[in-house]
Amino acid sequence: MAVGLDKVKPEAITEERQLIVDGMDISGHWNRMFEQRVIWDYDTSQLDRVTDLPGGESLAWCYGCAKCTGVCPVDIVGDYSPRKIHRKTQMGIDLFESPDLWLCTTCRNCLRVCPKEVDMIQIMPAVREQAVLAGSVPAELQKAFEDTAKHGNPLGQPQRKRADWIKKAGAPVPVLKDVKRPVDLLWYVGSYPSYHPRGIDAAAAAARIFHALGVDYGILGIEEKDDGDSQRLAGEKGLFEMLAEANIAAFEKYTWNRMVVTGPHEFNAFKNEYPKLGFVRPIVHYTRLLVEYLDRLRPMLTKPLNLKVTFHDPCYLGRHNGEYDAPRQLLRAIPGVELVEMGRCRENGYCCGGGGGGMWLDSFTKAHTTMRLSERRVREAVEYGADVLAVCCPFEVSRFEDAAKSTGHDRLIVRDILELLDQALEGQP
């Protein structure tokens, strides 16, 4: 009878201890029982399967320089990078069935440095789409897909409650169907700011700031649905198209000049993906909008916070859309904030692990890496002596707060920039 490794206590597998399995003494030899298998052929059919897909072509271009590995956030906590994916696929390993398929967060740091432009942002969704069609999807991601399809948001909350957060806003939040007039700004709130308790904190802060600044805006309320972009990157292109169609119809029902977006993923969706479906309108992330209002906002920021703050660049605001300065300008405008930069910042910013579907693959990723990307990032923030880890992506607050707890760094405060601005605003308790 064979004994599976899961039945052997790890501490028994050492050189010192004696280990006898089925009467055979394998003490100190357990890891030398297998000879390396000789490579006797390269089964290129797996690579062909990937490169035959529209979007998958560039995997074949890799010439193995390994620049990607040096900046891949997943490799830092595991054994993964585009170079390794190319090599494994070239060896005949099936990417469609491999856990590797779900580890990429589409953070774009590999593409930034790749001399051959091997584009994981195209490759991963293309292969994942096939895996989704074949029903080969990690269960937790499948649940997020189903919740999104059923409720219009990946949290599985009822659509009719999407605007309930405004009761907690502490400021009037105009909903477009009640406003009945054109507005300057359509504020796309997003799923996490609408439903997640910590997201609601940021949304409420935004509402108070907009009110204080006299911003003319309206929200879609229960007519708003998830943008669907992260689901698309995780392989659910059909779901994305369905959501996009519904959102575009809702956007076009009302008259507005510009759309302000809370989250970088949604910003990316409306700026870069929805135009492919015919929706081309001016889009702005809230950090850039508030920078436009900074002359008016600055005198209102009267309460000093006296905190050492570091800023985490969201991949989809920074690398994907080139915005690095607006969040920093806002943080510097807050009295008493000392801004410190982490080693991995701006173009080389580390990834929180939430992009490309990673938001809904937490347990899966954890099982295949040494630690969560968010945990690695929290450790870096602490290493640089920050009191506060500031963010401006709704995925991140909960991710980093969980990571701060799980790594024992409970003292690290995680705040959306909106919350910090709101806290410094005059008249706030």
Added chain:
Amino acid sequence: MPADTILIIGGGPAGLEAARLIGDLGRKVILVEKREQLGGTPVAESYAALTHGFRSAEEAMNEVIGAVRANPTVDVRLGSEVVACEGEAGNFRVRLAKSGNGAGEDLHAGAIVVATGFQHFDPGRETQVYGYYEYDDVITLADAEKMLKEQKFVIPSKGTAPERVCFIQCVGSRDRQIGNEYCSKVCCGISSKQAIEVRQQVPGAKVFIFYIDMRMYGYWENEIYWPAQEQYRVQYVKGIITEIIRKGGRLLVRGEDTTMGRPMEVPMDVVVLAVGMEPSSGTKEVARVLGLKQNKYHFIDVPHDSLDPTATSRPGIFVAGAAAGPKDLDDTMAMAGAAAMKATTLVARLARQAA
């Protein structure tokens, strides 16, 4: 009557060699050089030893310059540029301008050899690569040549001898994003040559070369690569560096050791970027003035189907050296010889036909 003078543009290795050969045939040559000195990049950029052969660049170049200077049929015009050109093979009318004061001169030439060379890739171009403008101790091959020539290979920020030196290959070459998709051919050899020189001058230093592929074609393999590894103990590591970060007063190079499949984060005192070749500003300008077709990378285009590696898109105008693409000195000198012969035989043929 066709003109019998041959105009050579560029006073670097290729232009000098072409001028020397045509002059030795007793024919009239006008050699135009934009700089105030002859010798091209090896002299202007203070090269140390030549790759390969390890001969002093200054000494070798002085020999070629001396031969040109001593030849009475070669008319050298320093500080001059070609600003206009019309006509055709056998009858080019060229306008020359003195750099700076704009004084002009009209020439008549039967054939033209373009030898305007290359320039080193600037690691600060477009995107800041490896913090070249940020870190004093990140230098280029050209910077290293100067230090090696002066026998003072030091940590630039400290002025002391380095303990750990590395070279990063393919900087500005083989890169679709930068736009230079070609291999610059010589950087593997030059890095290895410099690694040997560093080990000769600073025997206590550990020297690493991080590479994607070592492209040591022909004799460069046995004359440079193997001695570097075997005699001078230069450590070759397959896997390119992605980024350089500063930690504790030292530079940390980060990347992947690909044969081990493991990440690396290695401290260094000096990092040398093996920058590749780009067409020089003179090459691009001369191509424009002479109306020569340039390839995708703005080197002068050679129609390869003609089996003539010195031909350009305009009959009667020939190209030699790195103006036509990355080239080592052996190939440059050989090409200069071929271009000299093409230009000379063309002028002779046209003269025969006219007679």
